Amino acid sequence: MAQAIGVDIGGTGIKAGIVNLEHGTLDSERIRVPTPEGARPADVLDTVREVLDTLGVTGSDLPLGVAFPAIVKYGRTLSAANISKDWVDFEAEKFFEDGLGRHIAFVNDADAAGVAEVRHGAARDARGLTIMTTLGTGIGSAFLYNGVLIPNTELGHMRHDGESIERWAAYSAMERESLSWEAWSTRLQEFYSLVEFLFSPDLFVVGGGVSKHPEMFLPLLELKTPIVSAIHRNASGIIGAASLAAD
Template sequence: MAQAIGVDIGGTGIKAGIVDLTHGTLDSDRVRVPTPTGASPADVLTTVREVLDTLGVADSSLPLGVAFPAIVKRGRTLSAANISKDWIGFEAERFFEDGLGRNITFVNDADAAGVAEVRHGAARDAQGLTILTTLGTGIGSAFLYDGTLVPNTELGHLDHNGESIERWTAYSAMERESLSWEEWSARLQVFYSRVEFLFSPDLFVVGGGVSKHPENFLPLLELNTPIVAAVHRNSSGIIGAASLAAD
């Protein structure tokens, strides 16, 4: 059975699992630990090592993919929205390979989630442009055209009153400001309407932790584009990272 390991590093939690690549499902428990305060490279590496130890795969020869909340180009992280600024311009892939003593595939977290959904989830067989958005600490995005990933889109950083729209619209804003579902959905409406106008997608897929509760907000949105919840919810990043590592 084809397997790989996926690690999904987020602003608040680091998650990992062993993935069945044929079905796009987890073959293990999903291990989750809090992201270390400050999320410096050394602290994140230590935590990833702990997660792999907990899974029992620290010395495994299975392919390993790591999803990360930043622009990732040729193994370098070029941004840092909800993590330490030390990641900007950082040779992240090489740092993790040296620290873990193995080859890895290092990718943007929303891009990984998009790959999971287009291969095994809500965007499977979708034609044209699918835009996946992850609503969590921030807003990640993935563009998939006829199943092919166009990497490193950053829709969470569209401008809204002089700052990134994710500060106002991410799920963390709802929690921080104690917004009702209706109040938060009104903000999502602004975000998705703008994205719809700019890119004319054929399908929106919504991922992140809040995708566990699609009935509370998706029916409140008025869009011309179909919008559905991610099938793999908060495991999309793990599954996608593992899939890309196996490629």
């Protein structure tokens, strides 16, 4: 049976699992531990080691993919929205490979989630441009054109009142400001209407922590583009990272 390991590093949690590559499902339980305070490189590496140990795959020869919340270009992390600024212009892929003693596939977390949904989820067989958005601590995005990933789109960093729109419209903003679903959906409407106007997508897929409550906000949005919840919800990053590792 074809399997790979996926690790999804987020601003609030680090998750991992063993992925069945044929079905795009987890063959293990999903391990989750909190992201260490400050999310500095050495602390994150230690936590990834802990997660792999808990999963029982330390020393495994299964392919390993790591999804990370930053722009990732040729193995370097070029941004740091909800993590330590130490990651900016950092050789992260080499850092993890040296620290774990093995080869990895290293990718932006929203891009990994998009790959999971286009191969095994809500965007499977979708034509044209699918835009995946992950609504959580921030807003991640992935562009997939006829199933091919166009990496490192950062829709969460479009400007709104002088700062990144994710500060105002992410799921964390609803929690931080105690917004009702209706009030938060008004903000999402502004975000998605702008993205729709700029890119004319054929499908929106919504992932991240909030994707387990699609009935609370998706019906409140008025868009020309179909918008659906991610099938793999918060496991999308794990599944996508593992899938890319096995390529």
